[in-house]
Amino acid sequence: MPAITKASLGRFIARQGILIAFVLFMVGFTLANERFLAPENIMGVVRSSAILGVMALGVTFVVISGNLDLSVGSMMSFSTIVVLDLHDKLGPGLAIPAMFAMTLCLGALIGFLVGYLKLNSLIVTLGMLSAIHGLTLTYSGGKNMDIADKEGTWFSIFGQGEALGIPVPILIFLGLAAFLGIVLAKTPFGRKIYAVGGNGVAATFSGIRRARVVFSCYLVSSFCVATAGLLQASRSLGSQNTVGQGLELEVLAAVILGGASLLGGSGTVFKTVIGVLILGFIQNGLLLVGLQFYAQYVVTWVIIILAVWLDIAAKRGKLLSPIA
Amino acid sequence: MTRFTLAATTAVAAFAIAGAASAGSYKIGITQNNVGVDSYQTTYEKAFIAASDANADVEAVVLDAGGDVARQIAQMEDLIQQEVDAIIIWPTNGEAVIPAVRKAHKAGIPVIVTNSNIAEAGFPFVKSFSGPDNITQGSRSAEIMCDKFKAMGIENEAKVAHITGQPGYTTAIERAKGFEDRLPEVCPNVTVLDTQPGDWNREKSQKVMEAFLVKYDDIDGVYAGDDNMGVGALNAAKAAGREGIIFVGATNFAVGYEAMERGEYWGSIYQSPVDDAEAALKTALDVLSGKDVPFLNYFDTPKITQDNQGDFTKPVF
Numbered sequence: 001m002p003a004i005t006k007a008s009l010g011r012f013i014a015r016q017g018i019l020i021a022f023v024l025f026m027v028g029f030t031l032a033n034e035r036f037l038a039p040e041n042i043m044g045v046v047r048s049s050a051i052l053g054v055m056a057l058g059v060t061f062v063v064i065s066g067n068l069d070l071s072v073g074s075m076m077s078f079s080t081i082v083v084l085d086l087h088d089k090l091g092p093g094l095a096i097p098a099m100f101a102m103t104l105c106l107g108a109l110i111g112f113l114v115g116y117l118k119l120n121s122l123i124v125t126l127g128m129l130s131a132i133h134g135l136t137l138t139y140s141g142g143k144n145m146d147i148a149d150k151e152g153t154w155f156s157i158f159g160q161g162e163a164l165g166i167p168v169p170i171l172i173f174l175g176l177a178a179f180l181g182i183v184l185a186k187t188p189f190g191r192k193i194y195a196v197g198g199n200g201v202a203a204t205f206s207g208i209r210r211a212r213v214v215f216s217c218y219l220v221s222s223f224c225v226a227t228a229g230l231l232q233a234s235r236s237l238g239s240q241n242t243v244g245q246g247l248e249l250e251v252l253a254a255v256i257l258g259g260a261s262l263l264g265g266s267g268t269v270f271k272t273v274i275g276v277l278i279l280g281f282i283q284n285g286l287l288l289v290g291l292q293f294y295a296q297y298v299v300t301w302v303i304i305i306l307a308v309w310l311d312i313a314a315k316r317g318k319l320l321s322p323i324a
Numbered sequence: 325m326t327r328f329t330l331a332a333t334t335a336v337a338a339f340a341i342a343g344a345a346s347a348g349s350y351k352i353g354i355t356q357n358n359v360g361v362d363s364y365q366t367t368y369e370k371a372f373i374a375a376s377d378a379n380a381d382v383e384a385v386v387l388d389a390g391g392d393v394a395r396q397i398a399q400m401e402d403l404i405q406q407e408v409d410a411i412i413i414w415p416t417n418g419e420a421v422i423p424a425v426r427k428a429h430k431a432g433i434p435v436i437v438t439n440s441n442i443a444e445a446g447f448p449f450v451k452s453f454s455g456p457d458n459i460t461q462g463s464r465s466a467e468i469m470c471d472k473f474k475a476m477g478i479e480n481e482a483k484v485a486h487i488t489g490q491p492g493y494t495t496a497i498e499r500a501k502g503f504e505d506r507l508p509e510v511c512p513n514v515t516v517l518d519t520q521p522g523d524w525n526r527e528k529s530q531k532v533m534e535a536f537l538v539k540y541d542d543i544d545g546v547y548a549g550d551d552n553m554g555v556g557a558l559n560a561a562k563a564a565g566r567e568g569i570i571f572v573g574a575t576n577f578a579v580g581y582e583a584m585e586r587g588e589y590w591g592s593i594y595q596s597p598v599d600d601a602e603a604a605l606k607t608a609l610d611v612l613s614g615k616d617v618p619f620l621n622y623f624d625t626p627k628i629t630q631d632n633q634g635d636f637t638k639p640v641f
Contacts, residue, residue, distance in 0.1 A: 142360035287535035
């Protein structure tokens with residue numbers, strides 16, 4: 001074990017600023033309400049963060065590649081509504097792959113527009129946010145979708161089941177995080193994503209086909225969205241058309257909290273998971289503290305900005321860094 | 325395909341001419357909030373079209389603002405240009421539509437507001453409001469809950485959690501007010517533990533309820549601003565294995581109706597989009613035929629519980 005020196009401690013703080021912020025919030029909320037750390041509460045928060053978390057994993061890929069994805073919220077509504085509708089028409093065994101295929105098509109379309117037509121990802125995904133919402137409404141005719149036989153379907157295991165005493169959504173979230181974390185950190189594909197997002201021109205000169213990498217990132221993102229839609233549908237066995245509305249910003253907030261740069265080229269899956277948990281615990285903590293809810297909107301964003309600032313200050317080694 | 329379209333267009337045109345030709349007919353324009361966003365609004369539109377088709381005196385111009393205030397204002401101006409006899413508006417925003425309502429009023433076209441009222445500053449330009457009385461709905465929910473507590477003999481110690489609709493929405497505010505004002509009148513010893521918004525969203529409401537269940541060991545009743553949120557809260561309680569909680573909602577949804585059939589959900593307020601649409605059309609016709617119409621023209625939204633749900637058909641939304 002190497003001796004802890006001042007310099008190594010400084011490096012640790014710089015690298016793990018967001019983790020430290022996370023621990024600080026946890027301590028703060030625990031002091032405010034001792035039930036915050038109760039196992040069933042922790043489990044509940046992680047479970048309800050799983051849906052947001054799964055989406056954030058995919059968006060991490062897109063953001064590292066130097067693009068944005070604002071369509072994930074309405075795409076999640078789409079997959080939820082589709083899988084619920086097909087469940088009663090085709091049965092769960094066919095509904096799930098059909099929904100994944102349809103969602104991946106949407107991802108492929110976005111990937112094509114951004115990767116091969118070189119359109120600005122902000123514009124494309126902002127447009128898709130609205131277009132997919134319209135598609136969902138057209139598909140459902142505006143009606144809520146509900147599974148007719150809620151008691152007799154095995155479809156509920158993804159959202160409500162447990163294995164080894166751990167809720168299945170948590171297992172899926174952590175399993176997918178581990179898999180995508182390895183893909184991003186340990187495979188040539190992962191390194192290409194960092195290269196494309198970090199310095200696109202250099203990546204091209206290294207023989208990386210940028211369009212294909214960007215396209216693949218949107219496929220990963222839509223796969224994650226489809227998984228999130230499956231969890232959502234399975235959890236409530238019924239849904240409104242607007243179930244994912246606004247989630248795109250929470251997802252983006254989680255990814256940025258995790259320290260991924262919006263300019264591309266940096267970020268990790270592990271830190272995104274921490275970002276997701278921070279968001280989940282903030283929302284839960286504020287509920288438990290019993291803060292008046294109008295104030296919660298304000299406090300949530302004050303905490304997010306505080307966390308990002310702590311992270312950046314730790315990296316730069318100083319609190320103030322004016323634009324110069 | 326082309327021929328079919330042509331035939332259909334001709335048929336529609338023929339109907340339109342026939343409609344315009346009938347004596348003493350009224351041309352009534354409606355601009356709706358956001359058809360398609362939920363089943364309530366979808367059913368409302370269908371019912372409105374059916375009711376106006378059934379009445380030979382009515383020619384309806386049915387428009388949808390798609391939730392967009394600017395589009396609704398433009399639609400109001402279109403209807404004024406078309407010189408319709410009356411305009412029904414389902415406001416996208418209670419404040420922002422007032423100038424357009426005022427313009428219609430100045431042009432001599434009576435305006436009827438449907439479903440959700442506009443802000444008070446616009447009242448002088450409105451002939452009548454037709455819709456549900458959200459304050460009454462809230463207070464009826466309080467009565468349903470209190471009656472159940474009395475039947476269980478826990479009216480002196482029961483504790484209630486309250487999940488509201490989206491903050492800032494008139495419907496959410498009025499229902500919450502109706503509930504909070506009425507509950508202490510009928511059950512003075514019941515305490516409200518906590519109030520948090522569920523944003524009309526089942527998943528959000530489930531999250532809020534999970535936190536309530538961690539925070540409070542003892543919850544006897546939950547009031548949710550609509551059944552969608554009520555069922556979300558119910559799901560949280562079921563997942564946590566907490567039984568015996570009395571759930572009361574408002575705007576009875578199909579999911580709430582089914583949960584009542586299963587005996588898991590106690591009661592709600594029955595609000596039919598068909599009644600809502602028919603009441604709006606009837607109010608407009610009463611105004612046009614010179615009848616004395618009250619300014620606040622509420623249609624009845626009765627209490628529904630496990631005891632009397634057989635008297636009501638299952639909601640379509």
